[in-house]
Amino acid sequence: MDDDAAPAASGYSPPGIARSPLVVQVRTVDDRTVVTVSGAVDVTSAQALRGRLYEAVRQSPRGIELDLGAVGHCDAHALDALLRVRRHAMDHGKTVTILTPGADMSTLLSETGTLPLFTAGSESGSAQDPYTELAQLRRAMRTRPVIDLARGVLMASFGLSAEDAWQVLVSVSQNTNTKLHRVAGGLVGAVTGDPLPEDFQELLAATVAKVRTNPGQEPRQNPGQEPG
Known part of the structure; x- marks a missing residue:
């Protein structure tokens, strides 16, 4: 591009x-x-x-x-x-x-x-x-659209609110030490058939379950975590 x-x-x-x-x-x-x-x-x-x-x-x-x-x-x-x-x-x-x-x-x-x-x-x-x-x-401007798309995917797939979908993205990013836009890209790619790694799927499911249990709770930043 x-x-x-x-x-x-x-x-x-x-x-x-x-x-x-x-x-x-x-x-x-x-x-x-x-x-x-x-x-x-x-x-x-x-x-x-x-x-x-x-x-x-x-x-x-x-x-x-x-x-x-x-x-x-x-x-x-x-x-x-x-x-x-x-x-x-x-x-x-x-x-x-x-x-x-x-x-x-x-x-x-x-x-x-x-x-x-x-x-x-x-x-x-x-x-x-x-x-x-x-x-x-x-x-x-390159990274924000895919983050918004992934947020929408989580909302549609798991019935999450916009705020809870955001928390899931941030938490997965922090817990895998992966840039937020890369996490989002993986989720958006999964919609078109690209497989997600099994450990990523398990973490995503656990994070969604945790957010549902504590809706609206801010995700905690891990010490030494690279932002985004």
């Missing part, structure tokens, strides 16, 4: 996943501007988010701090919005820091290696940022 071409499926929405409306709230805490975002950030809402964050940056004397803990589904368009806002802030001598990423956003940032760009002191080494950010965005 040409690296300059984003996959046509990057806006794919798995069946059965309800998308909460985007809500952006800006408040001042002491001399800090804190922006709380909730809902889905995807192809239909990323532009609106970018506009709100641009405005928050313009009105803030030093930059903005983002609380993304209530963000649900997010894809490469969300990452694109955040990177553009960060670049806009840096051009005006300001910063964009993420206080709380939330589960989906945390995985997206970890997969693309972009989380350090949104931590304190991330403005250092900005000379290579345009190239780094472009490569990271391309990677996200």
Whole structure:
């Protein structure tokens, strides 16, 4: 695939996943501007988010701090919005820091290696940022669609909620020390007839059973586990 071409499926929405409306709230805490975002950030809402964050940056004397803990589904368009806002802030001598990423956003940032760009002191080494950010965005746009597809497969196959299907993917990824998009690719391939290894099938079944017993419980990160 040409690296300059984003996959046509990057806006794919798995069946059965309800998308909460985007809500952006800006408040001042002491001399800090804190922006709380909730809902889905995807192809239909990323532009609106970018506009709100641009405005928050313009009105803030030093930059903005983002609380993304209530963000649900997010894809490469969300990452694109955040990177553009960060670049806009840096051009005006300001910063964009993420206080709380939330589960989906945390995985997206970890997969693309972009989380350090949104931590304190991330403005250092900005000379290579345009190239780094472009490569990271391309990677996200390649890997996110298959993750969303696998999420839909789990929901349809096991009757899981969107949140529980996500927990199954993350747990299997962590327990096998396998990149999340590779786990997702294996599940999607199984739908078209590619066999899953027996030990993988057993782990998947055990994880589904565990999630059903404790629905909505956050998967625990294993010590030393490589993210994503």
